[in-house]
Amino acid sequence: MTNTPSSQLASDQMIVRRYLARAGAPPALSPAEAEDCKSEILSLLRKRNALLVAHYYTDGALQELAEETGGFVGDSLEMARFGHDCDAEMLIVAGVRFMGETAKILSPKKTVLMPTLDATCSLDIACPIEDFAQFCDAHPDREVVVYANTSAAVKARADWVVTSSIALEVAEYLSEQGKQILWAPDKHLGSYVQRTTGADVLLWDAACIVHEEFKSRGLEDMRRLHPNAAILAHPESPQAVLEMSDFVGSTTQIISASQRLPNDAFIVATDRGIFHKLQQASPHKKFIVAPTAGEDATCRSCAHCPWMAMNSLESLRTSLSNPVNAIEVNSEVARDAMKPLTRMLEFAKEQRLTVRGKA
Ligand code: 13P
Ligand code: SF4
Numbered sequence: 301m302t303n304t305p306s307s308q309l310a311s312d313q314m315i316v317r318r319y320l321a322r323a324g325a326p327p328a329l330s331p332a333e334a335e336d337c338k339s340e341i342l343s344l345l346r347k348r349n350a351l352l353v354a355h356y357y358t359d360g361a362l363q364e365l366a367e368e369t370g371g372f373v374g375d376s377l378e379m380a381r382f383g384h385d386c387d388a389e390m391l392i393v394a395g396v397r398f399m400g401e402t403a404k405i406l407s408p409k410k411t412v413l414m415p416t417l418d419a420t421c422s423l424d425i426a427c428p429i430e431d432f433a434q435f436c437d438a439h440p441d442r443e444v445v446v447y448a449n450t451s452a453a454v455k456a457r458a459d460w461v462v463t464s465s466i467a468l469e470v471a472e473y474l475s476e477q478g479k480q481i482l483w484a485p486d487k488h489l490g491s492y493v494q495r496t497t498g499a500d501v502l503l504w505d506a507a508c509i510v511h512e513e514f515k516s517r518g519l520e521d522m523r524r525l526h527p528n529a530a531i532l533a534h535p536e537s538p539q540a541v542l543e544m545s546d547f548v549g550s551t552t553q554i555i556s557a558s559q560r561l562p563n564d565a566f567i568v569a570t571d572r573g574i575f576h577k578l579q580q581a582s583p584h585k586k587f588i589v590a591p592t593a594g595e596d597a598t599c600r601s602c603a604h605c606p607w608m609a610m611n612s613l614e615s616l617r618t619s620l621s622n623p624v625n626a627i628e629v630n631s632e633v634a635r636d637a638m639k640p641l642t643r644m645l646e647f648a649k650e651q652r653l654t655v656r657g658k659a
Contacts, residue, residue, distance in 0.1 A: 329613060329614065334361060334613055337613040337614060337617050338361070338365060338613065340617055340621070341365060341613065341616055341617050341620060342365075342369060344617070344620040344621055345369050345371075345392075345620065348389070348390050348620065348623065349388055349389040349390060350388055350389070350390035350391065350392055350411075350413075350620065351366075351369070351370060351371040351372070351386055351388040351390075351391055351392070352365060352366040352369060352371035352372075352392050352394060352616070353366065353371055353372045353373075353374075353379050353382055353383055353391055353392070353393050353394070353395075353399075353403065354366040354371070354372070354373045354379075354393075354394040354395065354611075355373070355374070355375070355376065355379060355394065355395035355396075355399060355551075355573075355608065356373060356374070356375065356551045356552075356555070356571075356573055356574045356576070356577050357395070357551070357571040357573035357574060357604075357605055357608040358394045358395060358573060358608055358611045359573070359609075359611060359612060359613070360573075360576035361613055362394045362611060362612075362613065362616065363576055363577065365613075365616075366394070372386075373577065374551075374552055375463065375464070375465055375550045375551040375552040375553075376395075376398075376399060376402075376448050376449075376463045376464075376550075377448070377463040377465045377466060377550070377644070377648060378465075378552060379393070379395065379399055379402075379403070380399075380402045380403065380406060380448070380463075380641070380644075380645065381645055381648070383402070383403035383406060383407055383410075383412075384403075384406040384407055384645065388410065389410060389411065390410060390411040390412075390413065390623075391403050391407070391410050391411070391412045391413070392412075392413045392414070392415070392616065392619065392620060393412060393413070393414050393627075394414070394415055394611040394616065395414075395419070395608065395611065396419045396420060396421045396424075396449075396605070396607045396608060397414070397417065397419055397420050397421070397424065397607075397627075398421060398424055398448060398449050398450060398451070399448075400412055400413075400414040400417075400627040401451070401452045401627055401629055402448060402455075402641060403627070404627040404628070404629050404634070405452060405455075405629055405634045405637050405638050405641055406638070406641055406642070406645075408634060411623075411626055412626065412627040413619050413620065413623055413624070413625050413626055413627070414619065414625045414627060415610070415611045415612065415615035415616040415618075415619050415625065416610045416611065416615050416619075416625060417625050417627075418607075418610060419607040419608065419610045419611065420607055421449045421508075421605075421607060422506070422507070422508055422509040422510075423447065423449040423450065423485045423486050423506050423507070423508055424449055424450055424451055424454075424485075426485055426505075426506035426507075427446075427450055427451070427454055427484050427485035427504060427506055429451060429453040429454055429457065432454050432457060432484060432485075432504070433457055435482070435484070435504065436457055436482060439482050439502060441480065442479075442480045442481060442482035442502060443459050443460065443474050443479045443480065443481050443482065444457065444458045444459045444460070444482050444484075445458065445459065445460040445461075445462060445470065445471070445474070445481050445482065445483050445484075446458040446460070446461055446462075446483075446484050446485070446640075447461075447462060447463070447464075447467070447484070447485060447486050447489060448461055448462065448463045448644075449485070449486065449508075450484070450485060452629045452630070452633050452634065452637045453633050453637075454484070454485075455636075455637035455640055455641065456632075456633045456634075456635075456636035456637040457636075458637075458640045459640060459643075460474075460640050460643060460644065461637075461640040461641050461643070461644045462644060463550060463644070464489060464534065464535050464536070464549070464550040464551075465549070465550035465552060465553060465648075466644070466647065466648050466651060467489060467493050467535070468493060468496055468497055469647070469651055470644075470647060471493045471494075471497045471499040471501070472497045472499070473647070474499065475497055475498065475499035475500070480499075480500040480501075480502070481499055481500060481501045481502065482501075482502050483501045483502065483503050483504065484503075484504035484506070485504045485506035486506060486507060486508060486536055487503050487504065487505050487506060487507055488507055488508075488511065488512070488535065488536050488537060488538055488539065488542075489535045489536050490503040490504070491503060491539060492535045492539070492542055492548065493535075495539075507536070508536040509605075510536075510570075510571055510603060510604065510605045511534055511536035511537045511538075511569070511570065512536075512537075512538060513592035513602070513603070514533070514537045514538065514541045514569045514590050514591070514592055514603075515538075515540075515541070515591060515592065516538070516540035516541050516543075516544055518590075518591030518592070519531065519541060519544055519567065519569070519590055519591060520544070521591070522567055522588065522590070522591055523544070523567065526565055526567060526588060528563060528564070528565055529563060529565035529566055529567050529586075529588065530546040530547065530557075530561050530563040530565075530566050530567075531544055531545040531546050531547075531566070531567045531568075531569065531590070532545065532546065532547050532548075532549075532554045532557055532558060532566050532567070532568050532569065532570075533545040533547070533548050533554075533568075533569035533570065533590070534548075534549070534550070534551065534554065534569060534570035534571075535548050535549070535550075536570075537569045537570075541569055541590070545569065546561070547561070551570065551574055554568065554570060554574065554578075555574070555577055555578055555581055558578050558581065558582055558585065558587070559581050559582055563585075564584070564585050564586065565585065565586040565587075565588065566578070566585065566586070566587050566588065567588045567589075567590050568587055568588065568589060568590055569590035570590075570603075571603060571604055571605050571608065572589050572603045572604050573604065573605070573608055575587050575589070589602075589603050590603070
């Protein structure tokens with residue numbers, strides 16, 4: 301069951317297109333320029349007692365820099381946890397806006413910078429707080445569960461925030477308590493949660509513009525070409541793609557599955573930024589981008605998030621050297637969003653302890 305009316309969807313799509321027109325990968329630096337830029341960033345990180353936290357979808361050079369300088373690369377849950385637990389005075393978050401906001405809410409005393417404040421997410425855009433609040437008001441008896449890919453204001457209205465790595469566990473937990481769920485914004489992840497756990501889930505109607513482009517028909521053709529390859533998919537992909545997949549999980553879980561599974565080739569249905577880490581983790585395995593197609597497909601929608609692509613060495617250097625692009629969150633919104641975010645971190649910690657306890 302979904303909520304958003306089609307007029308709303310049309311206007312969301314227009315907003316997304318406008319952002320896409322402005323977004324796009326910055327021009328590449330020459331190897332010598334990149335080295336200069338890196339060494340400047342290194343000394344700025346030291347000078348400002350700052351740590352770089354990067355998502356797997358960002359440029360490989362940023363991921364390497366994060367790891368080389370004591371920072372972190374991970375999925376959105378792990379980024380939130382690292383930002384919260386580390387004792388740097390400043391965090392610079394390479395990713396999209398909700399990741400920077402999450403870091404700021406969880407660590408109000410830290411300065412949180414981003415290489416750009418324009419890097420948003422189609423899920424965040426498609427879930428404006430005014431409409432979402434009406435949706436919640438119309439279903440007061442449901443537990444409000446929102447995906448991390450939302451604004452701080454939407455999180456402030458939620459009982460739970462989840463990421464793709466713990467969405468199933470949270471839904472199972474709530475369902476066992478007889479609770480009904482109101483889920484926003486990603487309909488594909490929400491419906492995957494519904495099918496897998498059997499929970500009673502009322503869905504908001506939005507999708508990730510990158511994952512929505514993966515198509516099952518193309519995937520079938522590709523599987524015929526690579527019969528021994530396992531298919532790994534992020535749960536933001538459409539149902540038909542998930543049903544064909546050998547493994548469905550968050551970005552970190554996809555990387556772990558690629559190391560664990562015996563196959564020597566994988567077709568991967570998520571942003572191609574992840575190939576940097578996949579290849580690093582298993583240099584002898586082959587990774588193939590799952591096919592994207594469809595009437596609305598554009599080059600920019602071909603398995604690469606246009607907003608993640610806005611993070612570059614240069615934008616990172618500019619942000620650190622001035623410093624600019626600090627994330628600020630309204631204090632009341634931050635106070636209310638802190639509750640479901642802390643709940644998410646505590647729930648995830650509990651899960652880890654339980655899994656370790658069972659092992
Ligand atoms: P992960 O939490 O799996 O890293 O996903 C974040 C995201 O934006 C996927 O598109
Ligand atoms: Fe949002 Fe999709 Fe980009 Fe992830 S890949 S940040 S869900 S638009």
